[in-house]
Amino acid sequence: MADVATAAPETLAQTLAAHAERVRGVWLDAAARELHGRTSRGELDREQAEILDALLDGLRSGGIALADPAFDQLRGILADVSATRARLGFTPRETAIGIFALKEGLYPLASAGVDITPLLRLVDQLGLLTFETFAAAREAIIAEQAEQLLELSTPVVKLWEGIVAVPLVGTLDSARAQVVMEKLLNTLVDTGSEHAIIDITGVPAVDTQVAQHLLKTVVAARLMGAECTISGIRPQIAQTIVALGIEFGDIRTRATLADALVDALRATRAARQVGLPA
Missing domain, CATH: 1.10.490 (Globin-like)
Known part of the structure; x- marks a missing residue:
């Protein structure tokens, strides 16, 4: 053998x-x-x-x-x-x-x-x-x-000429925040929009990390020449933001997406009346 x-x-x-x-x-x-x-x-x-x-x-x-x-x-x-x-x-x-x-x-x-x-x-x-x-x-x-799925869950919608919105639903973690920022900036370039609305009505909770992600997105959009408004600030979220000591500085915030859209339309109309970029 x-x-x-x-x-x-x-x-x-x-x-x-x-x-x-x-x-x-x-x-x-x-x-x-x-x-x-x-x-x-x-x-x-x-x-x-x-x-x-x-x-x-x-x-x-x-x-x-x-x-x-x-x-x-x-x-x-x-x-x-x-x-x-x-x-x-x-x-x-x-x-x-x-x-x-x-x-x-x-x-x-x-x-x-x-x-x-x-x-x-x-x-x-x-x-x-x-x-x-x-x-x-x-x-x-x-x-x-x-x-x-992440791409699909973070759409950037054109609401009006020169105004886009990002309706967020669910938890905003680092990976998703990066996708939001990239899609928003790309849309601003593609559409030439001067106003962006980040709506957090569908975000269940805002903590320090979520706030930091939002602030970074707003700063990045400003560097592209667009003004940002954060909408969907519900009473519970407002209380949480105050309790955590989170400062949004000079960033505009509104209770609803409709309010933010009205502000953006007014700003656009006022800028055009004086002959300045919106």
């Missing part, structure tokens, strides 16, 4: 290649059974053929561990498959089982007189890599979706 225990990668490749059709058949049946129609049998067969070919190429090149350079192509294929599964909404188990099911096709090879333990270990490594790549892809997708 000494030669069996020390089977070289080339020997493993020869054994696997000699029984490739049977291995693929058993592997395909096992994976399809576990996936319950989540992907077509033809698509699954194509992926498995590509993986098996890359596995054989790696073994023929002397690879025995997945980290070996001989398996570079195989790692790339698995990464692509995992990322695709993540985008299609597969579960981690469904993704990994497509690889681990390969063991079902490898077990019968033990009767060929070759120790397949290295192959089984390699499949374990393939499954773990698939799981890790899938998890990373899902995290990237979730982060991208969160960023898209």
Whole structure:
């Protein structure tokens, strides 16, 4: 059994290649059974053929561990498959089982007189890599979706010629405050507006951190030549601001968005009457 225990990668490749059709058949049946129609049998067969070919190429090149350079192509294929599964909404188990099911096709090879333990270990490594790549892809997708939601939750609306508004709803944290500032400044440039209204009617609470974010946004808008008004100062928020000792300085504040819009319209009309920029 000494030669069996020390089977070289080339020997493993020869054994696997000699029984490739049977291995693929058993592997395909096992994976399809576990996936319950989540992907077509033809698509699954194509992926498995590509993986098996890359596995054989790696073994023929002397690879025995997945980290070996001989398996570079195989790692790339698995990464692509995992990322695709993540985008299609597969579960981690469904993704990994497509690889681990390969063991079902490898077990019968033990009767060929070759120790397949290295192959089984390699499949374990393939499954773990698939799981890790899938998890990373899902995290990237979730982060991208969160960023898209953040963009959607901070619209900048043109209310009137030269007047834009940012209606805020929900908690204003650092990440969202940065998005608000960027979108507001870009809109000011695109529309040439001279007045911006930041409405916090939908912000549940204002603390020191939220106030700092608002102040920074106002200062940034002023640097772009626009005057800002903060609206939506409800009685509870006003009491909180006073209790915290927050100073808005010369920043205009109004109780409602309507009041802020009226002020902005008056300022615009007055500026035009004297022939000055609004």
